[in-house]
Amino acid sequence: MRIGAHVDPTDPLAEATARTADTVQFFLSDPQGWKAPQPRADAEQLRTAEVDVYVHAPYVVNVATGNNRIRIPSRKLLLAHAQAATAIGAKGLVVHGGHVNAGDDPASGIENWRKALAYAADSGGFGLPVLIENTAGGENACARRLDALARLWDVIGAYDVGFCLDTCHAHAGGEELLGLVDRVKAITGRVDLVHANNSKDAFDSGRDRHDNLRGGTIEPDLLVAVVRAADAPVIVETPGGADGQSGDIAFLRGQLGSETSAA
Numbered sequence: 001m002r003i004g005a006h007v008d009p010t011d012p013l014a015e016a017t018a019r020t021a022d023t024v025q026f027f028l029s030d031p032q033g034w035k036a037p038q039p040r041a042d043a044e045q046l047r048t049a050e051v052d053v054y055v056h057a058p059y060v061v062n063v064a065t066g067n068n069r070i071r072i073p074s075r076k077l078l079l080a081h082a083q084a085a086t087a088i089g090a091k092g093l094v095v096h097g098g099h100v101n102a103g104d105d106p107a108s109g110i111e112n113w114r115k116a117l118a119y120a121a122d123s124g125g126f127g128l129p130v131l132i133e134n135t136a137g138g139e140n141a142c143a144r145r146l147d148a149l150a151r152l153w154d155v156i157g158a159y160d161v162g163f164c165l166d167t168c169h170a171h172a173g174g175e176e177l178l179g180l181v182d183r184v185k186a187i188t189g190r191v192d193l194v195h196a197n198n199s200k201d202a203f204d205s206g207r208d209r210h211d212n213l214r215g216g217t218i219e220p221d222l223l224v225a226v227v228r229a230a231d232a233p234v235i236v237e238t239p240g241g242a243d244g245q246s247g248d249i250a251f252l253r254g255q256l257g258s259e260t261s262a263a
C-alpha cells in the first residue's frame with residue numbers, strides 16, 4: 001500500500017524524501033484562486049519518479065453551484081488542472097464534490113456535475129481520473145453524506161470519475177467510519193484514494209480541521225481500519241510539516257504491517 005502526504009508544491013519529490021513517502025499530493029496553483037496552472041519545470045522528473053503523484057484542484061472549484069459566475073470558470077479550471085496534472089504524470093486529480101446554494105434544488109447540482117463532465121469529454125477529456133472527494137460541511141453538499149453521494153453517482157458514474165475518501169470529512173460530515181468503505185463501495189464501486197486525517201472536531205460538526213492521526217476526535221484504530229478496507233493509496237493531509245506527517249506515515253505503516261504479520 002502506497003502511503004504519502006500532501007506537500008508544498010515547490011519541490012514535491014524532496015518533500016517525499018523528507019517523509020519517506022511513496023506518494024505525494026500537491027496543488028498546481030493557489031488553492032484559493034482562479035489562476036490556471038502553469039507548466040512545471042520538473043514535469044519530466046515528476047513523470048518518471050518512483051513516487052506517485054496526485055494533484056488537488058483548487059478549493060474554489062464548484063462545478064455544482066447554480067451561480068454561473070462560479071460554475072462556468074470552475075468547469076474550465078477543473079479541465080485545465082486535469083490537463084496540467086496529466087502533463088506531470090499524475091495518477092488522479094482530486095476535486096471536492098461541491099454544493100448548491102441554500103434554497104437551490106440539490107438535483108440541479110447533480111445535473112451541473114453531469115454538464116461539467118460532458119463539457120470535459122467534449123473538450124478532449126480529462127486525461128486522467130478525476131477523483132471526487134467527500135466534504136465535511138454544508139447542508140447542500142453533493143458528497144457530504146452517502147445518500148447525496150448515491151444520487152450523484154447515479155448520474156455521473158458513467159463518466160471517468162473515481163472517488164477519494166477523506167476520513168476527517170466523513171467523521172465531521174456525519175458518516176460513521178465503521179464499515180464506511182463497504183457503504184461507499186456499494187455506491188461508487190471503488191475507492192481510488194484515501195485522505196487519512198484525524199479531525200479536531202466532533203462527529204457531524206460540519207467543520208473541516210484536520211489533525212494528526214493519533215490526535216483528534218477519531219479513534220486511530222478506526223482510521224487504520226478504513227485504510228486497510230479501502231486497499232487504495234493513502235495521502236495524509238495532516239499538520240506538523242515533515243515531522244508531523246512522517247510520524248503519521250510511520251504510524252500507518254506500523255499498524256498495517258503488524259496487522260499483516262499477525263494475520
Ligand SMILES: [Zn+2]
Nearest residue numbers: 133166195237
Ligand atoms: Zn482531503
